[in-house]
Amino acid sequence: MTAPSLLIRDLHLAFRGWAGQVDVLHGISLHINKGERVALVGESGSGKSVTARIVLGLLQQTRSARVSGLVAFEGRDLARMTEAERRRLRGNRMSMIFQDPMSSLNPVYRIGEQFHEVLERAEPGIGPVAARDKAAAALADVAIPDPERALDSYAFQLSGGMNQRVMIAMALANEPSLLIADEPGTALDVTVQAQTLELMRDLVAKHHTSVLFISHNLGVVREFADRVYVIYKGRIVEHGCTADLFADPRHPYTRALLAAVPRITGEGIPEIDDVSEAYFQPLVVHEGCEEPEVEA
């Protein structure tokens, strides 16, 4: 059997500061098979972004963070890799899309120059002509009408939706096997966000890219993901195939999230009351969605 693209088992994270230790992740387990789109959904502060940063190998370098548990990418334990190996994985075999393209696109370089840098990670020494051709093709793939013009532009000269497409094109340019998408398009208006997500879904399906999709928006998750993990205060509380989980949500927290859907705005999930007892309810795993065995 081939190893899952991503396997997380019993992941703990604590931050140490002058005021003591704060436990953020309390033993989360999840997996993504090759070509699967898996969502991690939960409210703000539940531990989604820190999980993404651990998968990218970024928090392991932070002095105040203590990370334990297994994170394996295509069967390889990240903790056993050197920092140089993890860096090679990032932006090459794994890549990330952020909610706000302006925070990851560099304002002082043209899109073409940034593309060249991205492509060099997979193909060191790639020349400017070859890089430009590849970049133009990648932009055409995300339906940017005039790729040559976009390559000569700065991010501020393009619309929010265009920048999001540029970021998707960059994230997929090196054909990563795992894409981490953190609330993509949240900064855009709803119609543009929907178009962007549809485009991303078509592209990852075409390339069999595995996706860890991080979101607080259940409506979007329902459209995008094959399987869903619901995270609440650093614990996975429910896990199932998307259709099963939406048809039969069993954990009180998932129910509360679903009940809140009509009130969800671009601002995220409103405060949910009366779920404190939810914290003590056991994990719900829908049929056929058990975590795989971990080989020693």
Ligand SMILES: Nc1ncnc2c1ncn2[C@@H]1O[C@H](COP(=O)(O)OP(=O)(O)OP(=O)(O)O)[C@@H](O)[C@H]1O
């Ligand atoms: N460097 C850090 N030092 C201390 N605490 C941190 C640090 N980074 C994150 N945290 C805490 O970890 C918890 C989880 O944060 P995280 O950013 O993963 O939440 P999230 O679910 O992604 O929320 P959002 O949807 O708002 O991005 C939060 O309580 C946050 O305050």
